[in-house]
Amino acid sequence: MVGLRERKKQRTRRALIEAALRLFGEKGYEETTLAEIAAAAEVSTRTFFSYFASKEDVLFYDSEHQIERALAFLSAPAPGQTPADLLRAFIEDTLSTPHEGQDTWSEQSARRLELIMREPPLQARALHLLFDSQLRLAEALSAAYPGRLGRVEAAAAVGSLIGAVKLAVMTTLIDGLPVEQARDAARRAADVAFHGLPR
Template sequence: MVGIRERKKQRTRRALIQAALRLFDEKGYEETTLAEIAAAADVSTRTFFSYFASKEDVLFFDAAARIETTLALVATRRPDEAPPELLMRIVRAGLAWTVEDQDFRPEDVRLRMRLVMTVPALQARALHLLFDNQLRLTRALREAYPGELGPVEAAAAVGALAGATKLAVVASLNRDGSLEQAAEAALQAAEITVRGLASLGRPAAR
């Protein structure tokens, strides 16, 4: 059970995230200051730094938790679970996280996407996170299937799946789809991709 102190910390963190997103939308990312975010959340700048190291960190607040959760899922690979099945389990868990995340509203997803596409500093951060997380997931996938997946196979699987799902989400949101519709599009893209990865982990025909 979450205690009172932890609930208070969660409320403060959520207030900072929502204040930052609102100000980014109203004023622009570059024009918004840390002090303004803190004031809008009714906390001090010092308190802001107790939760985030920078404005960028507010926008990517869920990045660290997402990759750690994903890596933990890979570590739970069942003995009879083929790589495509594990990858689909990871995709479904990630989509459920997005839809159920109380810190992020549907309109926030579009806002973050727009900011990442238009602010150079955020583009660079997003690409760094994407590349680093894909490398970590590739290593974890190989460790989950020792002797079955080589570095190229694991990298191809992770890259193909990440690219397909992210592009499907962007395409859906650009058509003004709901968060649920974007999740459905990502799931469909993942299923199409995984069908092409069906041979992963199987001995090559001689």
Template sequence: MAEGLRERKKQRTRQALIQAAMRLFEEKGFEETTLAEIAAEADVSTRTFFSYFAGKEDVLFYDAGARLERALARLSARRPGDTVADLLLQLIDDSIGQAIAGAGTFDAAAVRVRLVLTVPSLQARALHVLLDSQLTLAKALHEAFRDRLTLSEAGATVGALIGAIMVAVMTDVDEDRSVEEIMATVRRAGEIALAGLRALG
């Protein structure tokens, strides 16, 4: 019982830090926001902040590992009738739901997208995370569809899909679109990319 209470308290503190950081990043800018300010906004000490995150960048990518794990789990649970394109579209829909719900509000999701696409240090971190994730996903896609895709074809498939989504989202951010519009763009870009992959079955 006590263990469950402690875990819930930890999750509440973690969420408070994420939401505090997002608010401050939006109000002051990423570079201008300090760790001490984030901790104070969440009503915890700076030491407590470091119990949850190594630095400011980690707050923005707080769910990267969990999202990748969910994607891998869906790929490994492929049903016999699933096609490559259909399964990848399910991954896109899952990812949209996670992006919207993960930070608590539509506004927080929009802040994260804008920051990742406009702050150079975050762009570099995002690229590193993205490349690692794409390689891992390509290997998992190959395993799920060994009868249909070589490893290089799986890599090309994942690269085409994520590349299409990233460039489309960047155009939306440039035009200051709402997060609802951005998420619609994510799905549409995925559909366009996958239309060219349906020949793979």
């Protein structure tokens, strides 16, 4: 059970995230200051730095949690589970009911992605995280099948699957479609990555 102190920290963190996203939407990312985010969340700037190193970090607050969860999933295939079946299970798990600390399919997450796509510094950070996470996931997948799946094959499998899903989601959001359609687009993209385009 989460204690009172931890619940208070979670509320403060969430308040900072929500305040930042609202201000970024209203004023623009570059125009919003750390002090304004802290004031909107009713905390001090010093408290802000207890949670985030920069305003950029607010937008990527769950990145490490998500990658750690993905690494754990790909590192533990079931007995007899093939690499393709493991990747299918991973994608379905990601697209299913949100897990603790995950809001991938929320409207807030959609607004965050839209903001990242508009701001070059945020795009650069997102690309860095994408490449880093794909390398780590490919290493985990290869290590889960020693002697069966080489690093190049694991990298190709992870890159094609994650690339297809991410780009499909971003395309859907750019078109202004709702989050549920982005989830459906992700499933269709994963299917294309697994089976290829029909002739």
